[in-house]
Amino acid sequence: xxxxxxxxxxxxxxxxxxxKILRRCVHCGFCTATCPTYVTLGNELDSPRGRIYLIKxxxxxxxxxxxxxxxxxxxxxxxxxxxxxxxxxVDYMHLVDHARIHIExxxxxxxxxxxxxxxxxxxxxxxxxxxxALGFARLGRPFAALLKRVSALKPLGAMLDLAPxxxxxxxxxxxxxxxxxxxxxxxxxxxxxGCAQPVLDPxxxxxxxxxxxxxxxxxxxxxxxxxxxxxxxxxxxEEQALDFARRNVDVWTREIEKGGLDAIIITASGCxxxxxxxxxxxxxxxxxxxKAARVSGLAKDITEYLxxxxxxxxxxxxxxxxxxxxxxxQHGQKITMAPKNLLKAAGFTVRDPAEGHLCCGSAGxxxxxxxxxxxxxxxxxxxxxxxxxxxxxxTGNIGCITQIASGxxxxxxxxxxxxxxxxGGPKPExxxxx
Amino acid sequence: xxxxxxxxxxxxxxxxxxxxxxxxxxxxLPPECLVHEERELVPFETDAFISYRRLPLAxxxxxxxxxxxxxxxxxxxxxxxxxxxxxxxxxxxxxxxxEDAIVLGLSKMSRILEVDYANRTAxxxxxxxxxxxxxxxxxDGFFYAPDPSSQLACTIGGNIGMNSGGAHCLKxxxxxxxxxxxxxxxxDGTVIELGGKHLDAAGYDLLGLVCGSExxxxxxxxxxxRLIAKPEGARPVLFGFETSEEAGACVADIIxxxxxxxxxxxxxxxxxxxxxxxxxxxxxxxxxxxxxxxxEGSDAEMDAMLASIVEIxxxxxxxxxxxxxxxxxxxxxxKGRKSAFGATGRIADYxxxxxxxxxxxxxxxxNKTSEIVERFGLRVANVFHAxxxxxxxxxxxxxxxxxxxxxxxxxxxxxxxxxVDAGGCLTGEHGVGIEKRDLMRHQYSDADLAQQxxxxxxxxxxWILNPSKVFPLEGRE
Numbered sequence: 001x002x003x004x005x006x007x008x009x010x011x012x013x014x015x016x017x018x019x020k021i022l023r024r025c026v027h028c029g030f031c032t033a034t035c036p037t038y039v040t041l042g043n044e045l046d047s048p049r050g051r052i053y054l055i056k057x058x059x060x061x062x063x064x065x066x067x068x069x070x071x072x073x074x075x076x077x078x079x080x081x082x083x084x085x086x087x088x089x090v091d092y093m094h095l096v097d098h099a100r101i102h103i104e105x106x107x108x109x110x111x112x113x114x115x116x117x118x119x120x121x122x123x124x125x126x127x128x129x130x131x132x133a134l135g136f137a138r139l140g141r142p143f144a145a146l147l148k149r150v151s152a153l154k155p156l157g158a159m160l161d162l163a164p165x166x167x168x169x170x171x172x173x174x175x176x177x178x179x180x181x182x183x184x185x186x187x188x189x190x191x192x193x194g195c196a197q198p199v200l201d202p203x204x205x206x207x208x209x210x211x212x213x214x215x216x217x218x219x220x221x222x223x224x225x226x227x228x229x230x231x232x233x234x235x236x237x238e239e240q241a242l243d244f245a246r247r248n249v250d251v252w253t254r255e256i257e258k259g260g261l262d263a264i265i266i267t268a269s270g271c272x273x274x275x276x277x278x279x280x281x282x283x284x285x286x287x288x289x290x291k292a293a294r295v296s297g298l299a300k301d302i303t304e305y306l307x308x309x310x311x312x313x314x315x316x317x318x319x320x321x322x323x324x325x326x327x328x329x330q331h332g333q334k335i336t337m338a339p340k341n342l343l344k345a346a347g348f349t350v351r352d353p354a355e356g357h358l359c360c361g362s363a364g365x366x367x368x369x370x371x372x373x374x375x376x377x378x379x380x381x382x383x384x385x386x387x388x389x390x391x392x393x394x395t396g397n398i399g400c401i402t403q404i405a406s407g408x409x410x411x412x413x414x415x416x417x418x419x420x421x422x423x424g425g426p427k428p429e430x431x432x433x434x
Numbered sequence: 435x436x437x438x439x440x441x442x443x444x445x446x447x448x449x450x451x452x453x454x455x456x457x458x459x460x461x462x463l464p465p466e467c468l469v470h471e472e473r474e475l476v477p478f479e480t481d482a483f484i485s486y487r488r489l490p491l492a493x494x495x496x497x498x499x500x501x502x503x504x505x506x507x508x509x510x511x512x513x514x515x516x517x518x519x520x521x522x523x524x525x526x527x528x529x530x531x532x533e534d535a536i537v538l539g540l541s542k543m544s545r546i547l548e549v550d551y552a553n554r555t556a557x558x559x560x561x562x563x564x565x566x567x568x569x570x571x572x573x574d575g576f577f578y579a580p581d582p583s584s585q586l587a588c589t590i591g592g593n594i595g596m597n598s599g600g601a602h603c604l605k606x607x608x609x610x611x612x613x614x615x616x617x618x619x620x621x622d623g624t625v626i627e628l629g630g631k632h633l634d635a636a637g638y639d640l641l642g643l644v645c646g647s648e649x650x651x652x653x654x655x656x657x658x659x660r661l662i663a664k665p666e667g668a669r670p671v672l673f674g675f676e677t678s679e680e681a682g683a684c685v686a687d688i689i690x691x692x693x694x695x696x697x698x699x700x701x702x703x704x705x706x707x708x709x710x711x712x713x714x715x716x717x718x719x720x721x722x723x724x725x726x727x728x729x730e731g732s733d734a735e736m737d738a739m740l741a742s743i744v745e746i747x748x749x750x751x752x753x754x755x756x757x758x759x760x761x762x763x764x765x766x767x768x769k770g771r772k773s774a775f776g777a778t779g780r781i782a783d784y785x786x787x788x789x790x791x792x793x794x795x796x797x798x799x800x801n802k803t804s805e806i807v808e809r810f811g812l813r814v815a816n817v818f819h820a821x822x823x824x825x826x827x828x829x830x831x832x833x834x835x836x837x838x839x840x841x842x843x844x845x846x847x848x849x850x851x852x853x854v855d856a857g858g859c860l861t862g863e864h865g866v867g868i869e870k871r872d873l874m875r876h877q878y879s880d881a882d883l884a885q886q887x888x889x890x891x892x893x894x895x896x897w898i899l900n901p902s903k904v905f906p907l908e909g910r911e
Contacts, residue, residue, distance in 0.1 A: 001484050001783065002435065002833035023834075026779035027484040029523040033563055033587035042542035042561065043495055044477055044522065045469065053477035068473050085586070087712055087776025 001025050004060055013284055014098050015059060021095045022056050024088050025049075031082035031092075036359045037075050040376050045072045048082035048092055055099045064106035065099075073099050075373060077366050078234055079359040080273075080331035093332075094280065097233070104236030112152035117235055120365050125195045125227035125244065127174070134199065137163035148371075158371035162402055164200060171202030173209060176223040182213035189305065190220045190255050191265045192248075192275070195227035197398040203428070204267050204398065207420035208302055212265075214424055215309055220259070225251045228266075230274035233281075234364050245278050246288055253291050256298070263300040267416060269397040270364060273332030275299040301329065302416050303339040303396060314347040314422055319434065321348045321418065322390035324381070324404065326397035327359050339396055339415045346422035351388040355380070362403035374403075382407040391434055394418055436485040438843055439868055441902045444534035448491065448514050455514060456492050459536070462504045467542065469493035478519070478537050482584075483527035483869055485785065485839060490517065490531035495539045499617060499625060499655040502538065506653060507623025509536055515898045518649035520561065520592030523584040525775075525786045526867025528596060528648055532902055538653060540591045546570055547656065553631045555614060557658045560591030564598075567659065576661040579606035582863065583772040590657050597646030599863030601697040601771065602728075604821035606662065608863060610645040617656035618644065621894045631658055643889070648865050649900040651893040665730035668696065670767045671740060673747050674721030674754035678702050678816070681723035682796035684750040685820040688727075689793055693742055698821030699726040699771055702800075705778075705817035705828070712777035713770030716763065718754050725820065726771060774817040775828065782813070783833035787846055788870075789853025790824045790862035799856050803827050803849050810845040812838070824862030825853065851876050866904045874906055 003022050010016045031048035032038045038047035045054070054069050065073075073096065082092050109117070123129045140160050148157030174193035181187075189212070197204060212219050229244030255261055266272040274281075279293035321343055329335050340350050361367055361377030385393055386408060393412040395401060405412050411430040421427050448455070456470045469475060470492045479487040491514070496502045509516050515535035522529050531537045540561035548557040549571055556567055556578065564585040567578040581600035582588055588598070594616065599608040606612065615629030629641040644651055675681040678700075685698055701709065701717070701724045710717045717724055725747075729739045744755055758764045770777075778784045791799045800816065807814040807829060818826040827849055831842035850860050850870060854877050860870045874883060887905055891897070897910075 002839075024779055026482070026776055026783065027480065028482050028584065028776040028779070029521050029587045030584065030773075030776055031587075032521060033565075038541075039544075041466075042544060043466070043469070044539070044541065045474055049522075050477040054473070057473065057476045066473065068471050072474075087773035088779030089712075089777075090779075 001027055003056065009062060014101070018055070018059055018095055018098050021091045022052065024090045025052055026088050028087070030087060031085050034081040034085045034357050036077060036079060036081065036361075036377055037373060039358065040373060046075050051076055051099075052090070052092065052095065055095060058099070058102070065103040066107070070103055070107055070109075073103060075370060077327070077359045077361070077363040079327035079363060081327065081357050081359070084331045084334075084357065100234065100236030101238045102236075104238070110152070116155045116369070120368065121232050121235060121237060121240065124231050124365070127195055127199050130196060130199050131168060134163050134168060138165070138167070154371050155368045158374070159368045162367060162406060168199050169202060171198065171206060173202050173205040174198040174221065176221050179209050179213060179219040179221070181216045181218045183216035185218055186216040186309075187262045188218045188220070188259060189263045189265045190222055190252055190261050192228065192267070192271060193221060193225065194268060194271055195231075197268050200398055200402060201414075203417060204414040207414070207417040207425060208265065208267050210425045211416060211420040211423060215311075219265070220255055220261075222251045222255050228271040228274045230270055231364055233274060242281060242285070245281055245292065248275070249278060249282070249288055249292050249295050252295050252298070256294070261298055263305050264295065264298045265302050265305055266299060267302050267396070267414065268399075269301055269326045269329035269333060269335070270399055272299060272301045273328040276333060301333060301335055301338075301396065303342055304335055306342055306419065307338045311342065311345060311423065313345045316349070317347040317422075319348055319392065320351055320388070320390045322351045322353055322385045322388045322393045323415075324353065324360065324385060324393055324395040324400060325356055326395055326400045327363070329396050330357070339394070342419055343394060343415060346419055348418060348422070351390055353384040353388050355384050360400050360403050362397075362399035364399060367403055378403055378407045386410065392418070392431060435487055436839055436843060438840065439486060439872060440907060441488060441532050441868075442907060444532060445513065445515070448512075448534040452491055455512070458508060459492060459494060459505065462508060463494055463496060463501055467495045467497060467501070469495070478522075478531060478539075481519070481522040481524040481527060481529040483525055483530065483785075483867065485833070485843070486527055486530050486868060488530060488532045490535050490537045491533065493537040493539055495542050497542045499619065502619045502653055502655050503623040503625055505536065505538060506619050506621060509898060510622045510896070513896055513898060515901050517900050518591070518595065518653050520589030520595070521563065521584075521587045523588045523592065524596065524865065524867055525788070526596075526861070526864045526869040528865050528867035528900070528903060529592070530868055540589060540655070543655060550631065551576070551661070554661045555631045555658050556661055557656060558590055559656055560594075560654050561589050564588050564590060564593055571661055572664070575664050577664055578659055579603070579612050579662050580609050583775060585772070590659065591654050594645050594654050594657060595647065595649045596863065596865035599819065599822065599824065601699055601768075601819060604698060604819065605694055605696045610642060612660045613641065613645055613657060614660055615658035616641065616644060616654045618652040618654045620652045621896075621899055629658070646865070648867065648904050650890055650904060651899070666732045667736060668728055668730035668764070669736050669740075670726050670728040670758055670764050672717065672754070672756040672758070672767070673725040673727060673752050674718040675723045675725070675750065675752055676721065678723040678800045679797040680750045681725055682800055682820070684747050684752070685725065685796060686793040687746050687750065688743055689821060691742070691746065693739060695727050695729050695739065695743065695821065697726065697728040697819070700724070700816065700818050700820035701726070701771070701774070702816040704813065704815035705774060708777050708781060708815060709770040709774050709817070711780065712773055713766055715766040715770035716756075717770065718756070721753055726767060771817070778815060778828050778830070782830035784828040784830050785842055785846055786864070787825065787827045787829070787849050788861045788864040789850050789858055790822065791853050791856045791858035793823045795856040795858070796820065796823060799825065799852060802852050806848045806852070807845050810841045812842060812845060819862070822862060823858065847873060868903050871904055872906050874904070
């Protein structure tokens with residue numbers, strides 16, 4: 001569509017990129033149909049097309065963000081269903097990234113919102129702080145209902161609701177070091193331990209390490225890596241996000257130069273989408289652009305890597321698995337068939353819930369910052385999943401696991417936990433009764 | 435922004451009362467159903483005919499027929515123009531507002547109210563998307579036939595306004611042939627029902643009048659549509675030709691021999707390349723024109739019909755014939771076709787024409803279209819419902835170059851006139867909207883237009899419903 005930016009505005013590389021993205025949009029409106037917030041709220045302002053228009057208007061006029069724009073951009077889940085739907089190839093992901101940075105730089109949020117965001121940014125990306133915070137959260141649980149009655153404190157209530165009921169187990173999975181291949185060596189990879197996942201559910205990477213060892217893959221847990229930066233990136237805190245990215249790029253580059261890496265394995269698709277975008281995020285940093293692009297090129301979701309290993313086909317077992325494709329998996333990384341094909345080959349009966357393209361409402365910190373829309377999406381997702389009458393739910397992202405588990409009694413596991421079990425690992429605890 | 439097509443000058447009496455009108459609307463609607471902050475109005479300033487834009491006065495997003503009626507009653511009493519909006523996917527500017535108008539959006543009314551298999555009907559709110567009807571009843575072996583390319587997003591209300599068609603309308607007819615009843619709010623807020631679950635109603639066929647009235651006779655809030663049982667099987671087959679003329683002549687011959695497939699879709703070389711790049715559907719890239727012919731029924735029926743079609747195609751020098759081998763492949767073939775317009779956005783801005791011509795004239799009109807567009811120094815991609823003679827030349831241009839945009843509009847007007855002169859009409863399914871309004875005099879005599887406008891006045895004496903659309907402005911300001 002038509003745009004109007006001055007040459008001076010276009011001298012800013014972020015604006016220049018956004019202008020290119022906007023030019024692709026033909027305003028056909030297809031994106032509205034698959035947008036979870038439009039489907040829920042029925043207002044074009046809460047649809048991709050509406051947001052694109054709001055962003056365009058704000059950037060063209062060189063205006064600081066205002067309350068209205070912030071409201072509608074904040075409601076975006078960044079699920080990227082619109083990117084899958086868009087026939088014109090509008091790169092909404094990088095457009096809304098730019099809008100979020102612009103908001104962070106030009107808009108002063110109300111005090112309570114600022115405090116919550118600062119708290120999330122200071123705690124979630126750091127495993128030790130997050131673990132401590134979860135301890136406090138368990139103590140605070142009884143007050144969740146009370147907090148939710150005060151509008152500004154709703155996010156705190158939502159946070160307490162999401163905190164696991166029992167203390168997180170300590171695990172060696174994130175301890176730096178080399179895990180040798182258990183069989184004849186056929187590959188060498190690094191694995192991302194990340195931030196929230198090892199605290200919430202260390203079993204996921206434990207299963208991954210066991211499975212890869214049995215398949216003959218040497219795995220490095222590099223010293224010094226950490227949060228991929230996605231959490232703060234989605235808050236528009238670009239400098240902090242880029243610092244996380246640079247740190248991880250350094251760590252992995254060292255490993256690439258030391259022993260070579262076939263892949264950087266990621267077991268949380270939310271992180272995968274961001275790490276695959278490091279090359280883009282750091283494109284303007286001459287010291288990092290090349291290294292970051294190499295890291296992005298090596299980043300692979302665990303299921304993407306496993307399909308390359310030709311796992312043997314196993315006898316069918318009587319277990320119905322509802323596969324929930326995380327938005328970051330299907331829309332962010334366009335991985336749609338690999339997880340299901342692996343599960344089927346491992347003998348599971350895979351069922352596709354209706355409206356599989358719609359987000360479960362987790363979306364990073366969305367379920368904390370937008371608890372009402374998130375709860376509606378969760379209810380809709382759980383209803384669709386339960387309609388397939390599954391024995392277990394499989395997915396590839398810790399955020400979805402936490403979100404969906406808080407709405408159903410059906411056990412939910414990471415895809416790799418089922419695969420590890422099928423290929424000789426222990427039966428997952430959550431399936432003890434099955 | 436283009437300026438060639440004028441809007442009615444805004445009513446100053448309305449503009450000057452803006453704050454009071456917003457306050458009154460706030461009494462009629464819950465806060466989340468009313469948009470009035472200037473910045474929030476911007477995304478409603480246009481639809482998919484994006485060369486024209488006007489900010490509305492406010493946007494009402496009612497949840498119930500009663501709220502629609504309350505807003506209409508108020509606007510009628512105060513003489514405030516109302517522009518109805520479904521999903522805002524109109525390619526003719528049917529949902530573009532004007533400065534003194536309230537946009538009445540039906541997007542919050544998106545529930546399927548009843549599915550009645552015994553009567554083969556579904557009753558839905560107007561904001562339900564076209565595709566979601568078929569998705570809801572598909573599991574039980576039914577579907578809703580009209581399938582505009584925008585069916586993923588466009589609403590039934592909008593389909594009724596424009597009497598929308600689609601690829602599969604060759605066999606099943608357009609919206610009016612599949613619509614059984616509506617609940618509608620008249621301009622003064624009166625709620626009426628037309629038709630029902632039966633094929634015909636006693637008295638005048640007012641339902642037929644409402645379907646295609648572009649939001650000028652009332653606001654449809656609910657619709658009862660006919661459901662059709664899915665065929666045993668369906669198979670799209672790709673026919674590649676050297677030239678568009680051969681493909682066009684083949685279409686006329688297929689229809690002329692009495693064969694009615696479910697769909698005959700046409701793509702010329704530029705369109706094939708655009709769609710293939712997006713959908714990777716396996717369209718042949720070494721041909722000059724492509725027909726997607728879909729047949730349906732039992733295997734024996736499909737084989738028999740295909741054999742006859744292949745024989746006709748051979749007479750027209752068909753180069754490649756490819757039957758699709760799986761449901762996935764069929765889905766990709768249709769995905770590519772239905773995304774054609776949007777996918778064109780990958781290479782250029784475009785405006786999409788909608789003229790319909792007698793089938794025998796297809797090769798002539800295709801040739802002339804290329805000539806016209808070349809004369810303006812522009813490019814064109816053709817992708818359309820060939821079996822219906824419903825052409826969609828996409829004129830490619832650069833929206834950031836005003837001269838280019840003006841040329842595209844002029845070329846478009848010439849093409850539409852060409853369609854009319856060839857014995858066809860201005861619009862097959864997108865509606866007149868604002869885009870083709872000033873060409874209506876090329877299609878109709880003044881007496882014809884006067885009669886249509888008299889009907890319109892009978893429903894809306896003050897002309898407040900979607901006032902700048904359909905009828906030329908001369909003599910009515």
